[in-house]
Amino acid sequence: MIISKKNKKDVLLIYPGQFAESDPNFPIQLLCLAKPLIEQGISVDILDLRINDYRYFDFREYRVIGITVMTVFYNRAKKITEFIRKTSRDSIIVYGGHHPSLEPITTLKENEAVNYLICGEGEASFLKLCQKIIYKSDIDFLDIEGLVFKLGNDVFVNKPKEILNLDDTSFLPYGLLALTDYPKAKERFEFYSSRGCPHSCSFCSNSIRNIRWRAKTPAVMIEEIKDIIFSFSPKIISIFDANFFVSKSRIAEFCKLLIKEKIKVKFYAMGRCDYFAGYDADFMKLLTEAGFIEIAMGAESGSLPMLKYLNKNITVEMIISSVKNCVAYKIKPILSFVIDVPNETKKDIYQTLDLYDAIVKLGAAVNGIFLFIPFPGSKITSEIIEKFQLSKDTYARSLYDIKEVGYHSRSYELFCQTIAFCAHLFLVRSIRKNWSFSRKLARDKHWMKVVVNDSIDWLFYYLAKARWRLRFFYLGYDLRIYWWLRNRDFSVKDN
Numbered sequence: 107m108i109i110s111k112k113n114k115k116d117v118l119l120i121y122p123g124q125f126a127e128s129d130p131n132f133p134i135q136l137l138c139l140a141k142p143l144i145e146q147g148i149s150v151d152i153l154d155l156r157i158n159d160y161r162y163f164d165f166r167e168y169r170v171i172g173i174t175v176m177t178v179f180y181n182r183a184k185k186i187t188e189f190i191r192k193t194s195r196d197s198i199i200v201y202g203g204h205h206p207s208l209e210p211i212t213t214l215k216e217n218e219a220v221n222y223l224i225c226g227e228g229e230a231s232f233l234k235l236c237q238k239i240i241y242k243s244d245i246d247f248l249d250i251e252g253l254v255f256k257l258g259n260d261v262f263v264n265k266p267k268e269i270l271n272l273d274d275t276s277f278l279p280y281g282l283l284a285l286t287d288y289p290k291a292k293e294r295f296e297f298y299s300s301r302g303c304p305h306s307c308s309f310c311s312n313s314i315r316n317i318r319w320r321a322k323t324p325a326v327m328i329e330e331i332k333d334i335i336f337s338f339s340p341k342i343i344s345i346f347d348a349n350f351f352v353s354k355s356r357i358a359e360f361c362k363l364l365i366k367e368k369i370k371v372k373f374y375a376m377g378r379c380d381y382f383a384g385y386d387a388d389f390m391k392l393l394t395e396a397g398f399i400e401i402a403m404g405a406e407s408g409s410l411p412m413l414k415y416l417n418k419n420i421t422v423e424m425i426i427s428s429v430k431n432c433v434a435y436k437i438k439p440i441l442s443f444v445i446d447v448p449n450e451t452k453k454d455i456y457q458t459l460d461l462y463d464a465i466v467k468l469g470a471a472v473n474g475i476f477l478f479i480p481f482p483g484s485k486i487t488s489e490i491i492e493k494f495q496l497s498k499d500t501y502a503r504s505l506y507d508i509k510e511v512g513y514h515s516r517s518y519e520l521f522c523q524t525i526a527f528c529a530h531l532f533l534v535r536s537i538r539k540n541w542s543f544s545r546k547l548a549r550d551k552h553w554m555k556v557v558v559n560d561s562i563d564w565l566f567y568y569l570a571k572a573r574w575r576l577r578f579f580y581l582g583y584d585l586r587i588y589w590w591l592r593n594r595d596f597s598v599k600d601n
């Protein structure tokens with residue numbers, strides 16, 4: 107098929123996640139980018155590669171293709187970009203998101219096929235760039251904030267500009283997504299209310315990029331939430347802010363408005379252990395009354411030296427107190443941990459596992475023990491790069507596809523991977539056991555697969571329990587067998 111420039115659609119936005127990933131979350135950043143474009147009459151499609159296989163998509167139809175790039179997806183994004191360039195020579199490809207914002211010059215230089223890159227918040231800059239490309243507006247490239255572009259052998263980086271009034275980013279165009287692709291949304295609908303964070307945890311993109319904290323006003327949040335309830339009637343609204351609780355007074359006002367307006371939906375949000383260790387009874391009661399039922403917090407480690415190394419500014423005692431405080435007010439605390447951190451020893455890891463057991467006994471849930479990813483630009487990453495050769499593959503490490511990180515021995519990494527795998531199985535089991543058969547069917551697509559997956563999960567869950575009890579994380583063959591069995595139909599796993 108020959109597509110003339112005249113017939114091309116305007117913009118395609120891509121989320122380059124792993125194809126066939128279970129239960130995807132909304133690509134909120136793409137909805138944020140799409141909103142001002144649509145308002146200015148530019149048509150937008152979203153292609154979520156967790157749901158669609160890019161190899162069967164016709165990219166030639168689009169003038170501008172924007173790709174959001176997290177560090178973990180960098181290698182995938184590169185591969186997909188090369189594919190797009192081969193099939194669609196004259197589409198303009200633009201990168202944005204955390205990774206390009208952390209490493210703009212290298213990212214643009216490493217990717218011949220990428221025309222432009224946008225650092226920082228993309229709404230205004232991407233709109234200006236699209237208007238320049240599509241309508242040939244006379245704005246100068248130098249006047250597009252955050253734009254990174256090549257001119258001959260030079261790369262220019264314009265200073266990014268952050269959005270001052272986040273209320274302007276409310277009411278996202280959810281209609282761009284087929285809600286059937288996101289089965290979780292009926293139960294849990296994703297929403298965001300603030301950006302940035304004032305803390306400086308050394309591993310976090312927010313602190314590396316020094317993203318200033320800004321938030322929507324409670325009154326606007328309430329209107330947006332009413333709209334979501336009216337259109338989608340979810341049971342829970344997941345507030346996906348990096349740190350929702352930065353301003354206690356804003357949260358108190360929001361809760362009071364929810365109660366006043368008799369809004370009955372439940373809430374999940376992310377906060378910090380030190381906050382929840384210190385909140386008084388009145389505030390906790392207010393949260394419960396307003397509908398908060400789950401609070402996610404990064405506990406990160408059970409070892410104080412590691413907490414200090416990660417600049418978390420919390421102690422093990424605070425982690426325990428935060429759990430107790432939430433449980434006392436019937437709010438489920440959901441904690442996460444990170445291992446395979448530079449300078450960590452097995453003693454630190456065992457302390458993390460002991461803390462894991464202790465908080466679970468107190469009533470907390472754990473949503474994962476993650477493998478540390480050294481993001482570019484952080485102090486930790488600079489330190490390890492000085493001592494070790496870090497490959498870009500390090501960024502792409504994931505539970506089922508471990509890449510050598512270079513700062514720990516291979517056997518130590520496998521040991522960590524097996525621990526993360528056990529925690530993953532505990533999580534999968536806790537989620538799936540509450541699912542109805544039809545919910546599982548929506549995820550697995552065929553009843554036979556539901557039965558097979560349930561059996562695999564059951565078997566490996568008990569193996570993981572035995573490993574955990576014995577603290578035996580060597581010889582991780584079960585992990586490989588599990589991924590092979592569970593993902594054997596992911597024929598395009600590394601597509």
Ligand code: B12
Pocket residue numbers: 123131132133134135136138139171172173174175176177178200201202203204205208224226227228229232298301302309310311312346347348476477481
């Ligand atoms: C919600 C959230 C999630 C959700 C949903 C993710 C999603 N839809 O992308 C879930 C829980 C699934 C998730 C998972 C993970 N996440 Co997460 N997550 C977040 C969180 C808290 C908020 C993201 C968000 O919605 N922000 C709001 C939007 C509007 O902001 P934004 O993403 O920055 O997008 C703006 C700009 O970056 C830019 N932009 C973005 N994309 C593009 C593309 C173009 C073309 C342009 C022009 C501009 C542009 O414009 C946007 C609007 O202003 C952030 C923390 C944070 N502060 O961002 C971490 C964060 C994005 N996650 C992170 C990580 C590491 C992960 C995981 C890998 C964790 C893990 N170990 O498993 C997974 C992998 C994701 C997956 N498998 O898909 C890192 C990414 C760091 C990095 N350097 O890449 C962050 C920054 C947290 C951190 N620790 O530093 N995450």
Ligand code: SF4
Pocket residue numbers: 302303304305306307310311312313348349378404
């Ligand atoms: S509190 Fe959370 S969002 Fe803030 S810097 Fe630390 S890890 Fe990042």
